[in-house]
Amino acid sequence: MLGLLIANPKLAINSVLDGIKLWFYNVMPSLFPFMIFSNILLQLNAAYIFQRLFNKMMNKLFNISGSGILAILMGYLSGYPLGSKLVCDLRKEDVISINESYKLLAFCSTTGPAFIIGIVSIQMFDNLSIVPILLISNYLGGLLNALLLRNLYKETLYLNSYKISASKSFSVILNSSIVDSIQSVMKIGGYMVFFNILIYYLDATNVLDIFTNFFTRYLNTYHLSDGLIKGFFYGLFEITLGINIISKCSDPLIIKVAITAFIIAWSGLSIHMQTNSFLMETDIKYSRFLFGKITQSFLSVFIAIISFKIFYPTTLSIYKSFDIIKSFEKFNYATFYYESIAVLALATVVLYIGRKMAK
Numbered sequence: 001m002l003g004l005l006i007a008n009p010k011l012a013i014n015s016v017l018d019g020i021k022l023w024f025y026n027v028m029p030s031l032f033p034f035m036i037f038s039n040i041l042l043q044l045n046a047a048y049i050f051q052r053l054f055n056k057m058m059n060k061l062f063n064i065s066g067s068g069i070l071a072i073l074m075g076y077l078s079g080y081p082l083g084s085k086l087v088c089d090l091r092k093e094d095v096i097s098i099n100e101s102y103k104l105l106a107f108c109s110t111t112g113p114a115f116i117i118g119i120v121s122i123q124m125f126d127n128l129s130i131v132p133i134l135l136i137s138n139y140l141g142g143l144l145n146a147l148l149l150r151n152l153y154k155e156t157l158y159l160n161s162y163k164i165s166a167s168k169s170f171s172v173i174l175n176s177s178i179v180d181s182i183q184s185v186m187k188i189g190g191y192m193v194f195f196n197i198l199i200y201y202l203d204a205t206n207v208l209d210i211f212t213n214f215f216t217r218y219l220n221t222y223h224l225s226d227g228l229i230k231g232f233f234y235g236l237f238e239i240t241l242g243i244n245i246i247s248k249c250s251d252p253l254i255i256k257v258a259i260t261a262f263i264i265a266w267s268g269l270s271i272h273m274q275t276n277s278f279l280m281e282t283d284i285k286y287s288r289f290l291f292g293k294i295t296q297s298f299l300s301v302f303i304a305i306i307s308f309k310i311f312y313p314t315t316l317s318i319y320k321s322f323d324i325i326k327s328f329e330k331f332n333y334a335t336f337y338y339e340s341i342a343v344l345a346l347a348t349v350v351l352y353i354g355r356k357m358a359k
Contacts, residue, residue, distance in 0.1 A: 015193075015201070016196070019195075027192065030337065034078040034344070035180075035185065037345070040348050044351040046347070047095050050067050053066060063150045068087075068090070068096060070086060070090075071090060071104055071108050072107055075108030075110060079110065079112030079114075080110065080111060080274075080275065081188065081271055081274045083107075085278045097155060098284065101284045102149060102292065103146050103149050106292035107142050107145065108142065110139060111264055114337070117135075120243055120264075122331075125256075130312070132311050133304055133308050136303060137307060138261070138264055138265065140303050142296060145295055148299070170352060202237075212226055212229045215229050224255065227248065228245075228255070228256065228259065230245060232259055236269060238268045243260050254305065254308045257308055259301075261303070262297045266296075275289065
């Protein structure tokens, strides 16, 4: 790869600049504020409050403590890799056990609703009817995955043992949260640029075309188009690029949606490496995370196919009796973004006032 960079510096420069633009204009604004608030909430003992309220319920359902709700909520709201980062933060603080970490990673390593509605369904597929299908496969896939791994990593939790963070001034909490979030976002940006370079050169050298042609010639028993297969292979590395290719293919929509659900659940090697950068700071093994992503991906495909049969608007579907589509027609990412930030800010104020009153 180094030789290719030297041989074609223009391609190298373009791939780096495109990666930086994607990170700066799309990922950093959508992820950075959520990272700051999640870090502040963690240091204001939000995990402790969730433990006190939901320990018994979460243990009964998923064999995890209530503290995991913080990672689940933030992961479902903002998308990967924030949920995984919070799991690592909880593990570093010894709030959760190693087995809880694996179950939580299986649960909250999902994308956010804004990506599915705004990017995938509206911009790429131009089809709002697939929104419920992809949302169900995304979130239900994560939930069923946690239930599947519940027995694999079963343990006895001490539900009456609570972990409370050391009391700090708000200025100290804010400063450490900003510093930690900047480091995390910069790290994510580095991985995004690296994988953007990798994809550019895989495309320029036609390496992925070799795999596509091999699959088409020897393994394509379902007669999938070359574009769909190429999009799948690209999606294994970077999901946005892969799904965009898939959305433009002429294959049956149910197949395109099922493969899109797989790629969203898989999340791409770029996200995997971003997550692994946080896992390396703990005793959590990447191989266990990888196993959870594989099971989640296949669960999501299965759920997407069933959901498509039930919800997609055809004469045989029950979808026509609902007005689900109308709830997504007026979706506005900016409104969703600012409302989410407002809710997190309000939660921060309430927790801070509550801590002051407790003193």
